[in-house]
Amino acid sequence: MIKLALVGYGKMGKMIESLAPKDQFTISGTFDVINPVKEHLKNGTDVAIEFSTPASVIENIEFLSSRGIDVVCGTTGWYNKADIVKDIIKKYGTGFIYASNFSVGVNIFFQIVKNAAKLINNYPQYDTGIKEVHHTQKLDKPSGTAIRIAEYILDGISGKSSFVSDSARPEKNEINIISERITDVVGRHEVDFESEADTISLIHNAKSRRGFAEGALLAAQFIKGKKGFYKFEDIFSDLKLK
Ligand SMILES: NC(=O)c1ccc[n+]([C@@H]2O[C@H](COP(=O)([O-])OP(=O)(O)OC[C@H]3O[C@@H](n4cnc5c(N)ncnc54)[C@H](O)[C@@H]3O)[C@@H](O)[C@H]2O)c1
Incomplete structure (x- = not known):
């Protein structure tokens, strides 16, 4: 069972919550701009799925990694700062996976x-x-x-x-x-x-956001307990897709 936090609880966060299979995931918390993860996270999260905004994503990744939480990141518009994120992941020894498109x-x-x-x-x-x-x-x-x-x-x-x-x-x-x-x-x-x-x-x-959410959930299963910076498209062909 993966204890999953949803950081960014907008269109994507809600779609992921509705599709997460109940026998594989429990939702440990949902966070957004009025309920920031930094202030409200409780103990007991394995993986966070981060779909927020380009302005908040790096701060969220740093905070989650510092708590030992592996991160699936779907937020776009920040990849010119990938080196900063690679340093964060290295520093805390956690797992991180990004896709500009998880579908x-x-x-x-x-x-x-x-x-x-x-x-x-x-x-x-x-x-x-x-x-x-x-x-x-x-x-x-x-x-x-x-x-x-x-x-x-x-x-x-x-x-x-x-x-x-x-x-x-x-x-x-x-x-x-x-x-x-x-x-x-x-x-x-x-x-x-x-x-x-x-x-x-x-x-x-x-046709809908369903494909993005399903891919992000596959990525959450992949990243739990791994270390290092991954891109979804690099590991995509190795995933066992049904
Ligand atoms: N990689 C993919 O497959 C994929 C697919 C769809 C969307 N996206 C990207 O994901 C991001 C979110 O998309 P969306 O459609 O859900 O947007 P949205 O506007 O519906 O939701 C954004 C959420 O982020 C929250 N937020 C803002 N500041 C925050 C903070 N500091 N901490 C935590 N949450 C905060 C907002 O309150 C809101 O809940 C965008 O960057 C979008 O381009 C990526």
Whole structure:
């Protein structure tokens, strides 16, 4: 049985609570901006699932790690500070796992994009672009998932060397990520390979937050009792998925 704290009790925290199998998890506490974990955590938590905000995430990780609690982190918009978090995890000797997107489907999509980019690399007549659409409350732009997709494409296509956000005139060596914010869209990512003759499109569309929550719960089972900094996509293919 995993004693699980939910740090950040918004749309994701609540979805995770509703899906956590009762024979595998007990919820040891739920925390948000008006009930901060630092002030209200009681003893007896194995793993915390952290879905809060870019402004609060690092402080939460530091506090939880200092209490010996392993952390699953789904908050996005902080990864440029990953070195700080790696130092925290090392200092306290705890386990930590991050994904910009915990959805099993998106992690399959990453592999499809990776393979597609390698193939397209042989056909320089195709240019590559990314579109992402999310709900209007999303704080970061482009999405962490779109950035990860761009990184897979940069690895695979030699003619591309960087990505830009919402550029009106991207250079030939740049991947343009176009971001749109529309009410109630959970998350849609599209990769377009475009030539003068046609467009090849790959699309992942999240129907609900369910996929993110299920992946975060798989990550909680993985991280309990482990030490070190992990990324979900690195261990994803080793997980025993039903
Ligand atoms: N990795 C993924 O798979 C994935 C999927 C969906 C969303 N996200 C990300 O997760 C984060 C949360 O998303 P959401 O849709 O649940 O947002 P939300 O706005 O519904 O919830 C955010 C929660 O964080 C709480 N919060 C604010 N400050 C806090 C603090 N100091 N300590 C603890 N909690 C605090 C708020 O009170 C709220 O309960 C965002 O960064 C979002 O981009 C990631």
